[in-house]
Amino acid sequence: MSAASGASATAASALAEAADAAAAADLALAAAQEAHAAAELAQATASGNQEAVAEAEAALAQAQLAADAARADAAAAQQEAEEARAAAAQAAEAAEDVAAEPAEDPMVAGARRITEAALAGMVTSLKETGNTPADVTGLTTWGGPSSTPTPPSGVSIVTIPCAPVPPCSTVSDFVDMVAAELGWEHEMIAGAGTPESYVAAFDSAIAKGPDVILGAAAPGALVGDRLDLAADAGIITISLADLPEPDPDALAAYDAYVSLRSPLLGALQAFAVIADSGGTANVSMIRDATFPTLAATADEVEQIMAQCAGCSLHIQDWLITDAFDPAAVDGIISGILAQNPDVEYLIMPYSLGDTAVIESLRTAGRSDVKVLHKDPNDEGLTNVINGGAWLTAASSLEWLAWAGIDQAIRGLTGAPYLGALDLGIGVLLFDADNAPSDLNQDQTFADAVDFRSEYRALWGIG
Numbered sequence: 001m002s003a004a005s006g007a008s009a010t011a012a013s014a015l016a017e018a019a020d021a022a023a024a025a026d027l028a029l030a031a032a033q034e035a036h037a038a039a040e041l042a043q044a045t046a047s048g049n050q051e052a053v054a055e056a057e058a059a060l061a062q063a064q065l066a067a068d069a070a071r072a073d074a075a076a077a078q079q080e081a082e083e084a085r086a087a088a089a090q091a092a093e094a095a096e097d098v099a100a101e102p103a104e105d106p107m108v109a110g111a112r113r114i115t116e117a118a119l120a121g122m123v124t125s126l127k128e129t130g131n132t133p134a135d136v137t138g139l140t141t142w143g144g145p146s147s148t149p150t151p152p153s154g155v156s157i158v159t160i161p162c163a164p165v166p167p168c169s170t171v172s173d174f175v176d177m178v179a180a181e182l183g184w185e186h187e188m189i190a191g192a193g194t195p196e197s198y199v200a201a202f203d204s205a206i207a208k209g210p211d212v213i214l215g216a217a218a219p220g221a222l223v224g225d226r227l228d229l230a231a232d233a234g235i236i237t238i239s240l241a242d243l244p245e246p247d248p249d250a251l252a253a254y255d256a257y258v259s260l261r262s263p264l265l266g267a268l269q270a271f272a273v274i275a276d277s278g279g280t281a282n283v284s285m286i287r288d289a290t291f292p293t294l295a296a297t298a299d300e301v302e303q304i305m306a307q308c309a310g311c312s313l314h315i316q317d318w319l320i321t322d323a324f325d326p327a328a329v330d331g332i333i334s335g336i337l338a339q340n341p342d343v344e345y346l347i348m349p350y351s352l353g354d355t356a357v358i359e360s361l362r363t364a365g366r367s368d369v370k371v372l373h374k375d376p377n378d379e380g381l382t383n384v385i386n387g388g389a390w391l392t393a394a395s396s397l398e399w400l401a402w403a404g405i406d407q408a409i410r411g412l413t414g415a416p417y418l419g420a421l422d423l424g425i426g427v428l429l430f431d432a433d434n435a436p437s438d439l440n441q442d443q444t445f446a447d448a449v450d451f452r453s454e455y456r457a458l459w460g461i462g
Helices: 003-047 050-100 106-120 168-182 195-208 226-232 262-277 292-305 320-324 326-339 354-363 378-385 397-413 441-448 451-459
Strands: 122-125 136-139 156-161 185-188 212-216 236-240 256-258 282-287 312-317 345-347 370-374 391-395 427-430
Touching (some): 106 136, 106 427, 122 262, 136 262, 156 168, 156 195, 168 185, 168 397, 195 212, 212 397, 226 236, 236 397, 262 345, 282 292, 312 326, 320 326, 326 354, 354 378, 378 391, 397 451
Parallel strands (some): 156 185, 156 212, 282 312
Antiparallel strands (some): 122 136, 122 427, 391 427
16 A cells, blocks of 8 residues: 555544534534423423423424434444554554565666567667666667668679578578668678688679678688788678777777667566576576677676676586587586576577477476577477477567668768667567467567668658
């Protein structure tokens, strides 16, 4: 009960007490009038004056009626006062109980606010890493560029995704779609999740002599001097999903970056388990440290979980190649359960391999463990819809492609690139209730902020 409700009950009790006292006074007055009428009747009877007797009898009858009514009013007022006193006592007790309850931990309250907002719509942060609940806010309007140079014609692009399967290859599919709207040529040369495969893909791409190479989760740190070789060949390189290299003169620096907001997705995972558990989450996290952006994401989960005093976090490493090997997944899950038998939540670095993870937990009799991942492909989103996975944190790969092409236009025309956090890309959470049944997650983002129309207007097409 609120303080206002308690005060209202106390006021009602005081009013009832006053009414009870007033009724008692009325009753006393009526009793006095009744006694006076009885005395006058006795006097009239003694005088033998029949007219006086009749008047006295009438007065006594009227006084008795008034006294009866006063007694009834007094009884009702007394009952009301007793009920009001009981209500006031109950309100006071409830107020004491509320006062005795500890206030909700600010971290839990903040995590709950963010989780609810990310399930209801998009959120964003002006920080790539080091987020606290205060840094994450809702996103409902376009926050990307306000102008872009006129796109040149006759441009050729090669996209190098991290692997030839979704969600890595999905970025390339969207680049193909966007490039077609500009009349540009596009080709995909996929990596295979290893540094050697990325170097080989860059060698093949450079040999083709495109105008632009887009690396989709192909970290600059893993391709070494190939970025410099591309620059020497006059090829613009743009990273999609990689973290910006802090040193623009570094060997492994792309010309421009489009952030997938991967650390922020990890932050949403951490906030979700803190909110769901009320600040007591026992979490195991699978970490893929091969990719710098995934290592930074794991660090972001770790620093947020450290802000939750009642939570615990256990970390298990794996490689992206493990995600495609059910036997390897089963061995890793067995190790996690042995290391942390009381685990309640399992955070994955991506949705790849989630079906094998869910099956391994089921086989071990631990389907109660809530699985969270991010960057969902269709299989991962389906597992969320079916309840095999609890939550997934998502960023729009289509939006990433549009933003990457916009950066390419700037590079091709000599215009300044935008900072990786200046592109306005938002993130959200999907659960079984809000995940799109048609698996078209990018449309969910476009329904919130129509990035397609914004870019078409900037480029003067459509």
